[in-house]
Amino acid sequence: MRIAGVLLAAGQSSRITSGHHKLLAEFDGVPLVRRSAESMLRSGLSSVLVVTGHRSTEIERVIDDLPLSVVFNDRFSSGMGTSLGCGFRHQSLNGCAGALIMLADMPRITEQHIDQLIATFRALDGRQVVRGASKGKAGHPVVIPATLFERLKQLEGDEGAKVILQDAGVETRLVDLGHAALIDVDTPDAVRSAGGLLKN
Template identity: 40%
Template sequence: MSSKKARVAGVVLAAGPSSRFTDDLPKQLLELEGETLVRRIARRALESNLIDVVVVVGYREREIKAALGVLPLQVVVNPDFEQGQSTSVRAGLAEVRPDATAVMFLPVDQPFLTRSLIDHLIAVHEKTGAQIVVPAYEDQRGAPVLFDSTLFPELAHLTGDSGGRQLFPRHQEKIVEVQLTSREPLLDIDTPEDWERLQGHRS
């Protein structure tokens, strides 16, 4: 058990194309309560106890950069975004502050992700010393996911479509699940139908 103060950097994964959405409006640029999803998630990250925030962009990068406006964060372009989420994990990790003791990867498609959840995951990491901290509702794991710096070398060598979850099978004993009392923070958007349901969820 550990109570050492962690320095956790945040990486928002916003580079990929929305394959099940139209090209006219990728999900990064969908608006909820007058704010694009990419800006909404980035702002929540900035309001949290993360020491800094990196946003990885690629598809429609100019528009997504514009949506972020003047938020005090770092934007990194992933030219290889079409080769899978692992490329965005690597691109974001490469820009994380060298004094970071952990990194948290945040999806751009969970509009009800809260600052309090981000901070709670950090607090659990500090308390337990867990190398991987993941939120869960009932039997379903979600995001964001925190990885200790001891796993940075493995994250830096990921390949393929998926991201950091590739590490889960070989590090099961290092994972701490944070059980949530509500599914809402984990609700994500994969299809236009998901988007319609989520809008109704808050109406």
């Protein structure tokens, strides 16, 4: 059962001031977007696709030696829905039983967390949405069954996958990944609290 990975790295870092980009913040000397991509590549995912947008040249520069695919979302400023739609339309998802969606600004997510989600998805025969959580609170990453791909290809604007998942009536299984499932870095304080250093 092949499961593709889609890393969302197109956002504008609007809550990070002074011209910095959170995905270029360094954690243990590694830019965050590269750290996230490497965790996905070390996991059991069959492929990794990175969706870029804001400051795409810089983002792509720090991952250009990794064995992954990159697609540019030219409508990234319209919201996350456009990036999801862009990712789900990519050929790397063809023939996959599911796709793991990961936000690039979650520094505590490791390949072990990703493999937990993959194992649960496979145990459920790819029939349910599998979502990272902490103490019952839903977080990320999320594994989406192939039966929902066509609907997600149509996402627009800032619309997320939540409404589609609810309307489809597909069950969601939460997998406790600890606090890592809830930690993202949307502000300079959040970057520093998570152990990062804003560089660019």
